[in-house]
Amino acid sequence: MQLDFSFLSGEVIASYVSKGFWFSLQLTLVAMIGGIVLGTLLALMRLSGKRWLEVPAGAYVNTMRSIPLVMVILWFFLLIPLMIGRPMGAEVSALVTFTLFEAAYYSEIMRAGIQSVPRGQVHAGYAIGMTYRQTMQLVVLPQAFRNMIPVLLTQTIILFQDTSLVYAIGAYDMLKGFEIAGKNFNRPVETYIVAALVYFAICFSLSMLVKHLQKKIAIIR
Amino acid sequence: MADWDWQVFCRNTIDGEVMPRCFGDGGDITYLDWILSAWGWTASVSLLALAVAMLFGCLMGILRTTPSRGLVLLGDAWTELFRNIPVLVQVFLWYFVVPELVPALKQIPSFLLVVLGLGFFTSARVSEQVKAGIQSLPRGQRMAGQALGLTLAQTYRHVLLPMALRIVIPPLTSESMGIVKNSSVAFSVSVAELTMFARQAQEETSRGIEIYLAVTALYFITSILVYRVARLLEQRMRIPGTIGAGK
Numbered sequence: 001m002q003l004d005f006s007f008l009s010g011e012v013i014a015s016y017v018s019k020g021f022w023f024s025l026q027l028t029l030v031a032m033i034g035g036i037v038l039g040t041l042l043a044l045m046r047l048s049g050k051r052w053l054e055v056p057a058g059a060y061v062n063t064m065r066s067i068p069l070v071m072v073i074l075w076f077f078l079l080i081p082l083m084i085g086r087p088m089g090a091e092v093s094a095l096v097t098f099t100l101f102e103a104a105y106y107s108e109i110m111r112a113g114i115q116s117v118p119r120g121q122v123h124a125g126y127a128i129g130m131t132y133r134q135t136m137q138l139v140v141l142p143q144a145f146r147n148m149i150p151v152l153l154t155q156t157i158i159l160f161q162d163t164s165l166v167y168a169i170g171a172y173d174m175l176k177g178f179e180i181a182g183k184n185f186n187r188p189v190e191t192y193i194v195a196a197l198v199y200f201a202i203c204f205s206l207s208m209l210v211k212h213l214q215k216k217i218a219i220i221r
Numbered sequence: 222m223a224d225w226d227w228q229v230f231c232r233n234t235i236d237g238e239v240m241p242r243c244f245g246d247g248g249d250i251t252y253l254d255w256i257l258s259a260w261g262w263t264a265s266v267s268l269l270a271l272a273v274a275m276l277f278g279c280l281m282g283i284l285r286t287t288p289s290r291g292l293v294l295l296g297d298a299w300t301e302l303f304r305n306i307p308v309l310v311q312v313f314l315w316y317f318v319v320p321e322l323v324p325a326l327k328q329i330p331s332f333l334l335v336v337l338g339l340g341f342f343t344s345a346r347v348s349e350q351v352k353a354g355i356q357s358l359p360r361g362q363r364m365a366g367q368a369l370g371l372t373l374a375q376t377y378r379h380v381l382l383p384m385a386l387r388i389v390i391p392p393l394t395s396e397s398m399g400i401v402k403n404s405s406v407a408f409s410v411s412v413a414e415l416t417m418f419a420r421q422a423q424e425e426t427s428r429g430i431e432i433y434l435a436v437t438a439l440y441f442i443t444s445i446l447v448y449r450v451a452r453l454l455e456q457r458m459r460i461p462g463t464i465g466a467g468k
Contacts, residue, residue, distance in 0.1 A: 066398075066444050067437055068405035070416050075437075078429045161307035167409060168420070175310060189321045192313050196306050203305035 007185045008194060016184075020177025023091060027173065028160045031098035035159075036152065038099065039106030043114055044136065046107070057107075064104035070168050072101050077169045090171035094163075102159055109151050113144035150214040157206050161199065174198070229428040230256065230435070237426075252422055252432075259418035260439050266336055266404045266414060267443070271397055273340025278347020279386070283377060285348065286355045296348065303345035309406050312338040316410040335407045343400055347393060354389035355381055387458045394451035398444045405440075415439055 045057035064072065076097040081087050117140050125135030145152075164175040175195055182191030230253040231243040245251045277299075285296035303311070315338040320326045326334075358381060366376030408417035419436040423429040 066441055068402040068440060070405040071437055075433055164307040164309045167309060189318050192318050196310050196314055199307055199310055200305045204301060
């Protein structure tokens with residue numbers, strides 16, 4: 001068959017794809033920031049040494065990590081309206097789902113990061129009279145976070161790829177934008193190729209950036 | 222949550238009548254029959270994709286550690302290509318695009334196209350692990366092989382791989398569990414696996430919570446089974462004399 005990409009003008013991209021692209025980006029950023037904050041809290045709970053905090057946090061993280069993301073998306077899309085008593089749009093539902101889902105993955109990264117900080121740092125904090133909160137906030141977490149920046153960013157690239165799974169509930173993300181353009185111009189083959197190229201270009205350049213950053217951080221340390 | 226209705230699984234999928242034995246007869250099927258067959262599809266897709274991923278992942282991982290620049294480049298390109306495109310988009314490429322470009326593939330059932338998509342996606346991740354496993358061996362191992370006069374292929378076959386492939390079993394275990402989870406994207410191209418069942422049965426019966434709970438439980442069970450098998454393999458393959466080997 002003949003491939004014909006000529007219909008993909010700037011106008012078509014602007015009217016179909018860019019709306020979806022901004023949603024994918026928004027979803028990635030919201031889930032990243034929310035996920036890292038929640039994930040750090042979960043990691044602190046799991047390392048707190050108090051059973052009543054450790055057990056629920058561990059159960060949450062392990063449950064989320066053993067269910068396929070598509071099923072989690074479907075679960076939340078079903079449950080949130082039941083809980084709040086009114087229907088909720090696919091986009092908002094996706095934002096909530098991804099934040100809560102990614103928190104589990106980010107929490108494992110933060111946990112590893114916190115555990116990689118030498119114990120002497122905690123003792124030093126206590127020795128100069130800091131409270132637990134101060135030691136964590138001022139001594140441990142900044143180091144854990146910096147050590148884990150490359151891993152956190154790699155997880156974010158995976159998160160960006162996974163945003164395409166909102167397809168399951170029909171939210172309008174970048175992939176959906178391409179798909180609709182492909183249907184309207186009856187050129188699905190070409191649009192899927194372009195969609196793959198765009199995802200590849202974004203993820204590949206981000207992962208190169210992370211590699212570069214990794215080398216830089218390694219030198220400073 | 223008081224109004225559970227687990228009888229939904231005994232209902233006939235066509236008229237919604239509750240079947241007395243819970244399994245359908247005479248060509249009719251119940252939701253229980255359907256979910257079990259969906260579980261079978263999930264297992265088949267996952268197992269076949271795992272085979273594809275291991276085959277290509279190991280091959281590419283090995284290529285990336287050879288002294289030949291061309292082969293390293295091939296392995297690197299493969300890995301970057303399949304790692305940086307979302308798995309759902311890759312499945313679409315195999316399902317909608319590849320058969321158009323290669324008409325011979327039009328005869329292939331969609332189930333096998335998903336297997337290829339999922340398998341190649343995961344092969345990129347396997348290749349990373351295998352490469353890391355081979356590189357974690359002391360340099361001396363490779364040199365010793367070469368010094369004994371083994372060819373490169375023999376060095377890999379008799380010296381490097383017997384160690385490296387056992388070292389990477391734990392990370393490959395989590396990749397295998399990941400495949401089971403990722404097989405859920407097959408719903409997008411109408412493979413009758415668990416997620417597809419969940420979506421359709423939820424719509425037909427409006428008993429979403431019971432349906433989703435059952436599907437989620439089956440994913441759990443599948444993951445645990447994969448984990449158990451992998452642990453067994455790991456124990457039998459332990460490298461004597463390492464910390465993991467115990468005695």
